[in-house]
Amino acid sequence: MGMKKKSRPPLPKPCIFCPRPKGSKEHFWSEWMHEILPPPPPENRHNRLVFKYSPFDGHSEKGRRDTQGAIHTIKLRVVCASCNNGWMSQLEEEARPALTALIRGEETTLDRAALDTVAQWVTLKTMVAEHNDPDSAVTPRADRIAFRQTRAIPPYMRIYVGSHTVPFEKSAGFLRNSQAIARRSEDEHSTIKKLERIRRALRNGPPQPSPPLGDVPNNIQTITFFLGHVFVHITSTRVDGFAIEDIALVPTLYDTARIMPAQAAEMTWPRDPKFTLDQVNEIGGLMMKALGAQDYYWIRRNVPLPHSAVATAEQPIYTKTAESGSQPIRRQ
Template structure:
């Protein structure tokens, strides 16, 4: 196995002034208590700070790291660097596939990185999802990727890179999760629905652009941003109700 950088080397060169920015990361795991009206069990990971470009995870084999993943970084460089800066970007069908695959790969590698610390039990992202991503080079059928435009608070310095993982238990042993990655203004959220419950792709919220490889081009940013504070907290956490 080789070490895969969570954030790629090209990003260090693209944003050298951010090399010393802090990294905030956490996870949350919730499930119902023994009775329907009982308290929910909640796990929340801690906060850790360090430079955003130094994190590596020894969870990728050499052929992948130096092959399709390397090509993926080349392909995503131009559109991703624009969105990180908050610049309007047209995402063609091909670019949607590239950004969706890169975002999912980055989240899954970050989740398995040693610096993440003790992961909650049960885990949020199961190995089967990473295996499916590797085999298909695309999101699984129960997954959907949305992009948001993050607007930081004007009166506080915020980190370049934030990640969050939340899992919710449903009736009958089913589960869903969302994994969220934010780099600058770019925010990508991977939602994994329970097996057999396909993602609803009807009305799109105004704060999201859904990536649909094979569909027509979409424009980023969406019509409404996600603002720092309560809006962001609501965005990264699944609702508490099960069965929804």
């Protein structure tokens, strides 16, 4: 009887920024922030859940409920020690003075250089946060590597910072929505007869994402999180000719609080108007509501069927979960 061959251990997964094996844990809320962020609640527990919806599979949930420990201490094992202790640590130190003023709500004016550094820090945290659930990531590996090498923020990413009225002791939370969509072709919106549109759709197949999804499953996302007296909102729309801001209208945020791409040479802090918790929740869920009312195909990874949907939303802490809606909304 022959000897059984020993199975080789699986190769370690690479760092999200370089070819080295991942293994170093990265704080989402940076360790130096713990002293100036709100103290954890007495029960010192949190949820780390990812919700998904598909018309084929219905609703599903994965992750951990009622996990021991404060939300500030959440770490993600997605990077290598070299990146974590090298360029990432350097970026943290460069962004620290400006972030400290924002978190504490101190009166200050941030110049363009400071705003660019804050935007780079937010981009770093966005890329790290995506990989809490890699099955819903949006930023391709090539763009993550380019960010490590040059700090180039992907052109499809927009970053906003705003003030809020949430009590400081409750101002820690996170919400992420991620989808895969494809735009319909122009002739599908035309006045040709319905039967002819159906024939064309059967002949050509459903529309495909442009640019292609590549090595990530999704192409559009929003992330909203609190840092003390500031809330941060990020939109990533890797879809040709389309931006979330075109269909989800929030003039008081989109027109005045964008720090990347650059909108102004400087920003005074704190900002007016200050957003309420309900308004921040609505901003966090705008993508779901707006896309629910638009004429797009929802794409399921490797099964590009028309009207199939895969949606994920990480449960926020201290905030309610975003809900899908049937009408686009406009907020002041």
